[in-house]
Amino acid sequence: MTNTVEAAISPEITPEQLRGQMISELKRSGDLTSPAVEAALRKVPRHEFTPEAPLERAYAAYDAVVTKSSEHGVAMSSVSAPQIQAFMLEQGGIGPSMRVLEIGSGGYNAALIAELVGEDGQVTTMDIDPDVTERAQRLLKQHGYTGVQVVTGDAAVGIADRAPFDAILVTAGAWDIAPAWRDQLAEGGRLVVPLRVRGLTRSIAFVRRGSRLESESVRVCGFVPMQGEDEHHTQVLLPTGTEEIGLKFDDEVMGDPSDLDNAVKTPRVETWTGVTIGRQQPFDTLQLWLATKLDGFCTMAVRDDLDTGIVAPANKWFSMAAVAGNSFGYVTWRRLEGDDGGVELGVHALGTQAAELAEQVADHIRSWDREQRGGPGPAFAVYPAGTEDDQLSGERVVNKRNSRITISWPAA
Ligand SMILES: C[S@@+](CC[C@H](N)C(=O)[O-])C[C@H]1O[C@@H](n2cnc3c(N)ncnc32)[C@H](O)[C@@H]1O
Structure with missing residues (x-):
């Protein structure tokens, strides 16, 4: 009874209070670090610049307001x-x-x-x-x-x-x-x-x-x-034999769809790496590590409405993947028993060289774990298109229309 009365008479939360909560959350997460940016966030009334959204949504720390x-x-x-x-x-x-x-x-x-x-x-x-x-x-x-x-x-x-x-x-x-x-x-x-x-x-x-x-x-x-x-559109390579799998290449496309013609007919090879990721632990540098190390790096999306069993990624919408010759593979994970939300990373691959590809990707995951995990991650540099190869330093060069981008990994 007391609680109900208190709830009924408690004043509504004000924009200033919501702004304060948003700022506290951004400081806690480490996204907001300087007094100057904090002062700006405190001063400008975000909700008045987002009239499309209800008050609480305007101050939700991790939500955009679509306009x-x-x-x-x-x-x-x-x-x-x-x-x-x-x-x-x-x-x-x-x-x-x-x-x-x-x-x-x-x-x-x-x-x-x-x-x-x-x-x-x-x-x-x-x-x-x-x-x-x-x-x-x-x-x-x-x-x-x-x-x-x-x-x-x-x-x-x-x-x-x-x-x-x-x-x-x-x-x-x-x-x-x-x-x-x-x-x-x-x-x-x-x-x-x-x-x-x-x-x-x-x-x-x-x-x-x-x-x-x-x-x-x-x-x-x-x-x-x-x-x-x-504007740039991602290219999607659809291995023939199923409509379920899309391999997305955002820069150069490696190989031809017909190279993968028979890949989906071969049995799936599954390799486990022994590399574990705890609940909420980031592994974004692993994505960049594989994108640097693997020539045929791409990402894979699988149609939700088709489930042929040919592939079984832990994340259907976005998996790190790679193509090599007439094989392709992707990174997946399985839950660790007794561990609260922890997973072990693994690789599934299909095609006649599936075993080699799966082992190659697994080795790169292990080397990331040994050498780079917890490190600062890679450095990028952007050079004008047309810069000669010998002027570039870096482990991977990604060619765009206007620029050549290099990725290098400092020793962690
Ligand atoms: C995420 S919104 C901008 C958010 C804004 N900076 C903010 O939070 O207050 C992205 C905007 O980029 C604009 N945009 C997309 N391509 C653009 C281009 N080539 N030149 C200028 N603006 C572009 C879109 O129209 C869209 O309004």
């Missing part, structure tokens, strides 16, 4: 999750008096940047979609951020007449680095971009050193894809 969807219900624009905004602002190292370009305009993040650069700074936000820029412009104006310049246009060309920028924050998933982003960045300036390399997206903070960009920090993230001139 525009396609006719098929796919998100085209959003105000990103506070977690992602916080760590990208930290990655950008944005401070007083800086000149900053934000690519992708939700309004709220531009207001945070305006708080960070202060009155002597300069903020430009651009979006390809006029509905998005109209919305951002209106909300920024309503809240007194009249100094933020909102521009409608394709990020592929950047904004030369507002350059050079001390920081460029790209907030749509990019497959390549537009030359304009490097050229419009001041020497030593930072480009923070959710970049897809071999199908894996990471928010990477790059520092400009002449014509090269060198990574400084790397974080896991997800974003709506870039549209316009630099």
Whole structure:
């Protein structure tokens, strides 16, 4: 009875309280580390920049607020999750008096940047979609951020007449680095971009050193894809003999679908690695390790409505995978008995060289466990397309339209 009365008379939670809770959570998770970004998050009323969402949803630390969807219900624009905004602002190292370009305009993040650069700074936000820029412009104006310049246009060309920028924050998933982003960045300036390399997206903070960009920090993230001139579609290789399996190649496609013609008819080889992952333990650097080590690295998605039993991945939507000759394999896991949520990693492979491929992938998983697990992860560098091989350093080179990206692994 007492509880019911208390619940009935307790005042509703205020936006300020929700904002405080959001900030506490972001500090706890390690996404928010600097007093400057904290002060900006505390000051700007996120819920007033996300009128599309109920109050509590606006302050949910890990949720984006979708502001525009396609006719098929796919998100085209959003105000990103506070977690992602916080760590990208930290990655950008944005401070007083800086000149900053934000690519992708939700309004709220531009207001945070305006708080960070202060009155002597300069903020430009651009979006390809006029509905998005109209919305951002209106909300920024309503809240007194009249100094933020909102521009409608394709990020592929950047904004030369507002350059050079001390920081460029790209907030749509990019497959390549537009030359304009490097050229419009001041020497030593930072480009923070959710970049897809071999199908894996990471928010990477790059520092400009002449014509090269060198990574400084790397974080896991997800974003709506870039549209316009630099839009890029993943290629899907469908092994014949079943409609169930899609092997996704985001950069070069290894092999021909017909190479895998008979793979699904062979018995599945299963190998276990002895490498275990505890509940909630990250293994994002394993993904990048396999993407570096395996020439035929790809990702695999399996149709949920077909279950032929040919493959049995632990994750049907996204598995690390590889193709070699007329065989393919994927990484899976099995629960450890008596362990609360822990798993052991394994490899399944099909095709005439399945056993060799499974063993090769398993060996790389073991070497990651021995040499890199818990380490800082790889470094990335971006060179202009056309840079000669002997000018590149790194263990894997990924060729894009405008750039050559290298991945190297410092000794952990
Ligand atoms: C995740 S939303 C931006 C979020 C925003 N920065 C925030 O949280 O406040 C991504 C935006 O990128 C935009 N976008 C996609 N491709 C673009 C391009 N080529 N040039 C400029 N904007 C683009 C989309 O229209 C979309 O509004």
